[in-house]
Every structure is written in C-alpha cells, then in structure tokens.
Amino acid sequence: MRLVIISNRLPVIVHGEMPNAGFERSIGGLVTGIDSYVKMIASGKTRFDDYLWIGWPGTDVDEKDQNRVRRHLLDEHKLLPVYLSAEIIQEYYYEFCNRTIWPLFHYFPDHVSHNFRSWQYYEEANAMFYATLQQCLRPDDVVWIHDYHLMLLPQMIRRGFPEVSVSFFLHIPFPTTDIFRHLSRAEQVGILEGLLGADVIGFHTYGYAHEFLQCILKVLKLKSDQHEIVLNDRKVKVDIFPMGIDYAGIRRLSLSKQCGSIRESIRQDFSGYKLILSVDRLDYTKGILNRLIAFEQLLEQFPEWREKVVLMMIVAPSRREIGAYQQIKRSIDEWVGRINGSYGTNKWVPVIYQYKQFNLTELCALYAASDVALVTPLRDGMNLIAKEFIASHTDKKGVLILSEMAGAINELVDAVAVNPYSTEEMVAALVRALTMSCEEQAFRNERMHLRLKKYSVVKWAHEIMEATINNKNNKPVRSTR
Numbered sequence: 246m247r248l249v250i251i252s253n254r255l256p257v258i259v260h261g262e263m264p265n266a267g268f269e270r271s272i273g274g275l276v277t278g279i280d281s282y283v284k285m286i287a288s289g290k291t292r293f294d295d296y297l298w299i300g301w302p303g304t305d306v307d308e309k310d311q312n313r314v315r316r317h318l319l320d321e322h323k324l325l326p327v328y329l330s331a332e333i334i335q336e337y338y339y340e341f342c343n344r345t346i347w348p349l350f351h352y353f354p355d356h357v358s359h360n361f362r363s364w365q366y367y368e369e370a371n372a373m374f375y376a377t378l379q380q381c382l383r384p385d386d387v388v389w390i391h392d393y394h395l396m397l398l399p400q401m402i403r404r405g406f407p408e409v410s411v412s413f414f415l416h417i418p419f420p421t422t423d424i425f426r427h428l429s430r431a432e433q434v435g436i437l438e439g440l441l442g443a444d445v446i447g448f449h450t451y452g453y454a455h456e457f458l459q460c461i462l463k464v465l466k467l468k469s470d471q472h473e474i475v476l477n478d479r480k481v482k483v484d485i486f487p488m489g490i491d492y493a494g495i496r497r498l499s500l501s502k503q504c505g506s507i508r509e510s511i512r513q514d515f516s517g518y519k520l521i522l523s524v525d526r527l528d529y530t531k532g533i534l535n536r537l538i539a540f541e542q543l544l545e546q547f548p549e550w551r552e553k554v555v556l557m558m559i560v561a562p563s564r565r566e567i568g569a570y571q572q573i574k575r576s577i578d579e580w581v582g583r584i585n586g587s588y589g590t591n592k593w594v595p596v597i598y599q600y601k602q603f604n605l606t607e608l609c610a611l612y613a614a615s616d617v618a619l620v621t622p623l624r625d626g627m628n629l630i631a632k633e634f635i636a637s638h639t640d641k642k643g644v645l646i647l648s649e650m651a652g653a654i655n656e657l658v659d660a661v662a663v664n665p666y667s668t669e670e671m672v673a674a675l676v677r678a679l680t681m682s683c684e685e686q687a688f689r690n691e692r693m694h695l696r697l698k699k700y701s702v703v704k705w706a707h708e709i710m711e712a713t714i715n716n717k718n719n720k721p722v723r724s725t726r
C-alpha cells in the first residue's frame with residue numbers, strides 16, 4: 246500500500262535555477278512532523294511500503310526548469326511538485342490562505358482581508374493539486390491531506406475516486422461558528438462540504454473537533470453521533486489526534502556529540518545568567534510582543550533580576566510579503582531595541598535577538614542549554630516547540646511556561662500555564678520559573694517526558710492512518726489517547 250501525502254508546502258524550497266538550483270528545508274510544525282513519519286515509511290516500519298509527497302516547492306519555478314526540478318524531486322526525494330504561478334500564489338496562498346483563513350481561524354478577525362476573487366483562486370489551486378494527484382493516484386493508495394490550504398480537496402477526490410481512503414488533518418485551530426460565519430455563505434458551505442469528502446477528519450484537540458461539529462450542525466444542518474457524521478452512502482469520522490514529536494530522535498540528537506558541544510559553548514557564553522528561550526516562526530499569532538513586554542516588566546518590577554537573566558529570542562522569517570508580518574517584525578525590532586537601550590549595561594545585553602532559521606541540532610542545543618522556555622502564543626493549533634524543549638532536556642531540568650491558548654496545553658499539563666494576554670500572569674510565571682527548585686522541575690518534567698514518549702509523532706500518524714483505513718472498512722477504532 247502507498248501513502249500519498251498532500252500539503253501546500255513540500256519539505257523543501259527550491260532556490261535558483263537548474264542545474265545549480267538549491268534545495269533548502271521548509272519550516273513549520275507540519276513539515277517537521279510529517280517528515281519524521283516519512284522516514285519511518287522509508288525504513289519499512291509502517292504498514293506502507295511506499296510513499297509520495299505532493300506539494301508546492303515554495304517558489305515560482307521558471308517554466309524551462311520545471312521538468313528538471315520535477316525529475317530531481319521525484320527521483321531523489323519522492324516529492325511531486327505542484328507548480329503554481331505567481332498570480333495563483335498571490336491570490337490563493339497570500340490572500341485566501343494567509344489573509345483570510347489564517348487570521349480568522351486564529352481569532353484575529355481584525356487582520357482578515359476578504360474578497361471573492363481570492364476564494365475563486367482557492368478553488369482553482371485546490372483543483373490544481375487534484376489534477377496533479379489524479380495523474381498518479383492508484384486505487385489502493387491512502388491519501389492524507391494536510392491543513393487549511395487544501396480543504397476542498399477531500400471532496401474532489403471523493404467524486405473522482407470514491408473507492409480511495411482519504412484522511413484530512415487540520416494543523417491549526419478550528420474556530421467557533423460565530424467566527425467561521427465571517428466567511429461568505431458560499432465559502433462556509435464549500436469548506437465544510439469539501440472536508441466531508443474525507444473518511445476521517447482529524448484535529449489536535451477536543452475543542453477544535455467540537456467547534457467543527459457545531460459548524461456542521463449549524464451551517465449544514467447535519468447531526469453527528471459519537472463524532473460520526475452519517476451521510477447518504479458513508480460515514481465520516483471526526484476525531485482527536487494531538488500531534489507529537491519524534492521523541493526518541495530528539496533525545497538522540499540532544500545526547501549527540503555535536504549537539505553537546507554547541508550546548509556547552511552556549512552554557513559557557515551565558516555562565517552566571519539564567520537563560521530564557523523564545524523560539525518562533527515570525528507570526529502575529531505567536532505573542533512575541535506580549536512576551537517582550539512581560540520581560541521588560543520583569544526587569545522593571547524585579548530589579549534584582551537585572552544582569553542575572555538573558556532572553557534569547559529566535560524568530561524564523563516567514564510570509565515576508567504580507568503587511569501584518571512586516572509590521573510585527575518592525576515592532577519586535579523596536580521593542581528589542583527599547584529593552585536593550587533602557588536596561589542593557591557594558592557587560593549585559595538583556596535580549597539576544599536573532600532573526601533567522603536554526604537547524605534542529607542548533608535548536609536542541611539551545612533548548613537543552615536554557616533554563617526556561619517561554620512559549621506563549623496568543624493562539625496556536627498545537628506548538629511543537631514546547632514539546633521539543635521538554636524532550637531535549639535529557640536531564641529532566643528546565644521550566645516550560647506555556648500559553649493556555651496553545652493546543653499543547655491539553656497534554657503538557659505540568660507546564661506553568663499562563664494567559665498570554667496578561668502581562669501580570671506572565672511576569673509572575675517568569676519569577677516562578679526562575680526560582681523553581683530542581684526537584685520540582687524534575688517532578689513536572691518526568692510526567693511530560695512520559696506523555697511525549699508514549700504519544701510520539703509516529704504514533705500520531707499511525708493512529709490517523711489506522712482510523713482512516715478502518716473507517717473505510719467499517720471497523721470500530723480503538724484509540725490509545
């Protein structure tokens with residue numbers, strides 16, 4: 246059996262022109278997670294004997310290079326590119342996906358820009374992914390579609406290939422019906438009916454699945470029973486699969502020589518200081534400014550922490566073409582400058598800010614070298630940084646401060662939970678984290694390690710796949726969650 250994965254973005258981004266084109270790794274939780282599962286398929290450890298990953302290669306590849314890039318990606322990596330023109334990328338990706346769905350589903354209605362043209366491009370782009378799939382789909386393939394870019398695709402496949410098993414997973418929150426209703430009626434119906442083409446629709450949390458079922462009821466007037474929606478000819482299963490991390494892989498990496506030497510050099514550089522770590526893709530949903538404000542307040546209200554603590558802020562560039570992202574970047578630059586200008590001394594820079602992408606080895610070293618991780622998104626589907634931070638601390642030390650608005654909070658119940666909108670709570674959480682005893686850290690982390698080990702990314706993918714195949718065969722699904 247072959248698994249066909251479809252996501253907007255492939256795990257690589259193509260740069261430059263053939264024959265000298267470069268292939269850089271994509272960022273984000275989706276790609277990181279699925280990549281781990283793909284490696285398991287490649288090493289024969291799943292029920293699949295082969296896979297194919299279909300998606301956009303991240304740039305507008307010149308027409309003369311398209312065949313050569315396709316050959317390279319397919320032969321070397323089993324990746325099949327969907328080439329999207331600059332116009333489609335603008336309207337489908339930047340407009341509808343990232344200026345309508347993304348802010349709306351993350352509860353930022355003020356950031357939403359909305360026009361009917363971009364919805365038509367969204368339909369067109371989904372049809373282009375379908376056309377690429379159609380050319381290579383086999384009847385016994387299992388198709389796994391990812392995320393908000395491709396919500397119309399399940400129904401397209403259902404119509405063209407009714408016998409194929411189709412799974413859909415949403416990596417971002419699903420909002421309440423009141424928020425969902427900001428979309429036009431045609432978009433609401435189109436998206437919900439599009440998703441119902443899948444055999445299984447997966448969400449990270451119970452809350453997201455619940456909101457989705459509410460929308461199905463209120464918008465489409467379809468009832469569900471025990472998370473199953475019965476249609477004329479088949480059932481659709483809606484279930485909860487909280488995405489995990491490659492726990493064993495992160496631990497191995499963290500214990501590796503290379504990671505160890507980077508970690509030791511970071512520890513030496515910051516010896517005598519408590520190190521607070523903040524790592525994100527640049528996004529207004531991540532609460533980066535709220536975090537800087539809380540850190541400033543910590544220094545203001547608790548002067549005893551001045552020259553004793555450093556905030557290491559890593560921000561990976563993302564969606565640079567969108568105004569709201571340029572704006573948040575400017576505000577971060579200003580706040581970092583303001584804090585360092587006001588509190589810094591000859592010997593001490595309070596915020597070390599790096600606007601670039603780090604690889605996993607460097608990140609693991611940073612996680613393990615840090616005393617506290619400040620993971621405080623204003624809204625986040627899951628957040629794998631929180632999980633990676635815990636897993637990298639093989640010594641079971643480190644304090645995780647985690648937003649109540651991140652999906653991960655449902656599993657990482659031993660983290661120090663905060664409301665990311667409340668500066669007071671964030672300051673109190675920082676003081677608590679900086680003064681927490683090693684015993685308490687170990688006690689809290691022990692339980693989180695167990696959870697992360699038990700429900701790894703491979704288990705996550707495995708359970709989704711089993712549920713999809715069993716739903717097709719009308720078999721009940723036994724969950725281990």
Ligand code: G6P
Nearest residue numbers: 254272273274275392416417564
């Ligand atoms: C989030 C989304 C992913 C997306 C990633 C990076 O994690 O859930 O679907 O790939 O952000 O964003 P980008 O727009 O660069 O693909």
